[in-house]
Each structure stands twice: as C-alpha cells, then as structure tokens.
Amino acid sequence: MSNEVEEPEEGSQPEPFDPSGWLRALQPMTDYYRRFAADLVRPLTESYTATASIGRQIAQQYVEAAGVAARLRESMEPVHAFMRQYWHDMFATLESLKDYIYPPNLREAQPSIREFEQLLLEEGIPLMWVPGPKVVRALLDAPDAVERRRVIGRRWKGIVTHCSTVIDSVDHPDLQESRGFALDCVAALRDGHNNPAQALAANLLDSLMRSHFRSADRVKLTSNKKGGAKFDLNDHEVRVALTFAPVWYAHAEYWPKNGDPIPRVFGRHPSAHGVSRSQYSRINAVYGLMLVTSVLKFFDVELER
Structure with missing residues (x-):
C-alpha cells in the first residue's frame, strides 16, 4: 500500500458544499422541538x-x-x-x-365610684364643690384615711378660703341668711375660734337639712344607726348621693346615756351632745365648714328660683 496521496487529475474541481441537504436531514428534529x-x-x-x-x-x-x-x-x-x-x-x-x-373642683380628678365610696362613706370627707382641685388630688393620692386627715389639717387655710369663695357664690334668695352664718364660720376659723366655728357649722347643717327636706327625706339621708342599713349611692340621684353621703356619715349614732365613746372625727351628734377636747378641734371645724358649704351650694343649684 502506498502512502502517497493521489493527486487529482488536472482540470477536475471538488463539488461545493450544499447545506440544504443537512437542513432537510435535520428537519424532523427541528419539527419535534418546535412542537x-x-x-x-x-x-x-x-x-x-x-x-x-x-x-x-x-x-x-x-x-x-x-x-x-x-x-x-x-x-x-x-x-x-x-x-x-x-x-x-x-x-x-x-x-x-x-x-x-362634677362641680368645678372635681372635673379634672373625676374620682371613681370606689374612690367616692371610700372618701364619702367610709371617711365622711365632702368632695362636692369643696375642697379645691389641688386638695382633692392630694386626698385621692393619699395612701389611707390617716394621711387624708393630715392633708386636711395641713391645708386648712386653703380649704377655708375655697369654702369662702363657694359660699360667696350662693345667690338664691332663700339661702341668704344661711349664707351669712356660713361666712361667720369662715371668719371664726380665720380668727382662730375653732370651737365656735365647729358648733355653728354643726347646727347650721342641721338647720339646712330641716328647712329644705321633708321629714321622711331628711331621716333617710341622715339615719346612720349602728348595725343599720348603709347609705347606698345607688338609691339617690347622682348629685344628691355625692353631696349627702358624707352628711350621712356625720350623723353616726351617738348616745352618751349608753356610754358611747366620744368620737374624734367630726359628728353632728357629738358636736351637740359630746362637747369635749376629743370632738372639738380645728380639723373637725374644717370638716363641719366643708359639709355646710357643700350642702349650701347644693341647695343654691337645685332650689327653684
């Protein structure tokens, strides 16, 4: 076998490449992938x-x-x-x-029902119209009854001034005589006459209740007997309940003939029947003035003109 490459004959040329044949050969595969x-x-x-x-x-x-x-x-x-x-x-x-x-002094604090029950019914602290907003806030923030009584004792001058302002605003014609006596309580306290101020406040409170309530209504609002029914805030129109709950507290039953001890907190009955150093004090005189002021302003607002 020869390793030589055969030379093409002179004059002969290779045929040109025709891709159409390849395309035709690949057509089935192209169609498949297209489908x-x-x-x-x-x-x-x-x-x-x-x-x-x-x-x-x-x-x-x-x-x-x-x-x-x-x-x-x-x-x-x-x-x-x-x-x-x-x-x-x-x-x-x-x-x-x-x-x-809520009267003006309570509109910012707006005490809850539980706070009302504690201060009005359990401790007899008036809150309607008096004392002023800052004292109300201090009373609500105080931790217990002892501290609240101390708040009133420390701030008595401001409380008396606020009571005087509220009393001055009372303009109902039927209340002008009582208004004058309430201002006498203010003057007595400011002059250091605590005992006369307390006695006058206790009796003025009684006079207001008797003058403007029928007997049955007055008894209902002031009947605070040992073992008796407790004052129920739900039994009264709201402003009546909030004004007179501490009045009910101040009428706690007290009978010297039964040997009842004279209470140290303000009370209408011991102020009249248990005159003593236990009952009479500047702080109790302030309590009495607050009660009278609150009740007086209530009638000023509620009485027909």
Whole structure:
C-alpha cells in the first residue's frame, strides 16, 4: 500500500458544499422541538389570555362598582351628615352631663365610684364643690384615711378660703341668711375660734337639712344607726348621693346615756351632745365648714328660683 496521496487529475474541481441537504436531514428534529416548545408555551398563553380576560372583566366590574359606590355615597351623604350631627350632639350631651355631675373642683380628678365610696362613706370627707382641685388630688393620692386627715389639717387655710369663695357664690334668695352664718364660720376659723366655728357649722347643717327636706327625706339621708342599713349611692340621684353621703356619715349614732365613746372625727351628734377636747378641734371645724358649704351650694343649684 502506498502512502502517497493521489493527486487529482488536472482540470477536475471538488463539488461545493450544499447545506440544504443537512437542513432537510435535520428537519424532523427541528419539527419535534418546535412542537415540544409549542406544547410548553400553549398553557401559559391560554392562562395569560384567560387571566387578561378576567382582569378586563374585573376592571369593568370595578369601574361599574365605583360608579355605584359614588352614587351610594352621594345618596348616603344626608345620612352621614345626620349621624355626624347626632354623635356631635351625643358627645356634647355627655360633656354637659359630666359638668352637671362634677362641680368645678372635681372635673379634672373625676374620682371613681370606689374612690367616692371610700372618701364619702367610709371617711365622711365632702368632695362636692369643696375642697379645691389641688386638695382633692392630694386626698385621692393619699395612701389611707390617716394621711387624708393630715392633708386636711395641713391645708386648712386653703380649704377655708375655697369654702369662702363657694359660699360667696350662693345667690338664691332663700339661702341668704344661711349664707351669712356660713361666712361667720369662715371668719371664726380665720380668727382662730375653732370651737365656735365647729358648733355653728354643726347646727347650721342641721338647720339646712330641716328647712329644705321633708321629714321622711331628711331621716333617710341622715339615719346612720349602728348595725343599720348603709347609705347606698345607688338609691339617690347622682348629685344628691355625692353631696349627702358624707352628711350621712356625720350623723353616726351617738348616745352618751349608753356610754358611747366620744368620737374624734367630726359628728353632728357629738358636736351637740359630746362637747369635749376629743370632738372639738380645728380639723373637725374644717370638716363641719366643708359639709355646710357643700350642702349650701347644693341647695343654691337645685332650689327653684
């Protein structure tokens, strides 16, 4: 076998390359992949078309709904206006009710029912109209009854001044004589005459109750017997309950003939029937003045003119 390469004959040329034959040979494979790709894309295309159709429907429905909503809003505007005015009036009414229940000295503190029960019923501290807001806050912040009594003892001058201001504001014609006696209590305390101030306050309180309540109502508000029913705030209109709960406390039963010890806290009965150093003191005189002031202002507000 010869390793020589055979030379082409002179004058002969190689045939040019024709790719069409290769394309025809590859045509079946090309068709297969085209169909394969089409099968893959078709679901996506159909899904997109369907989604687009749904989107157009949703968009159309949204436009229609927006139109309905706009018409609905327009038709509901009178209702909305009515409700806005209704709630405005409702909150205004609640605000007025709050102002009715709470006199100016309580509007900032607004004690809870439990605080009212503790201070009014358990300790006999008046809170309606007097004392002033700062003293009210100090009383509510005090940890116990002993400290609250000390608050009143330390701040007695400010309390007396606030009582004087409230008494000065009493302008009902039927209360002018009582107003004068209440101012006498103020003057006596300021001049250091604690005992006369307490005695006058205790008797003025009794006179006010007898002058402006029927006997049955007065007894109900002042009947504080040992083992008897406790004053129930729910049994009375709110302002009546809050004003007269400490009055009820001040009428705790006291019978010297039964050997009852003279209480150290202010009481109407021991002020009249148990005159002593135990009962008479500057702090008890301040309690008596606060009670008289609160009751006097209550009648000033409530009595017909």
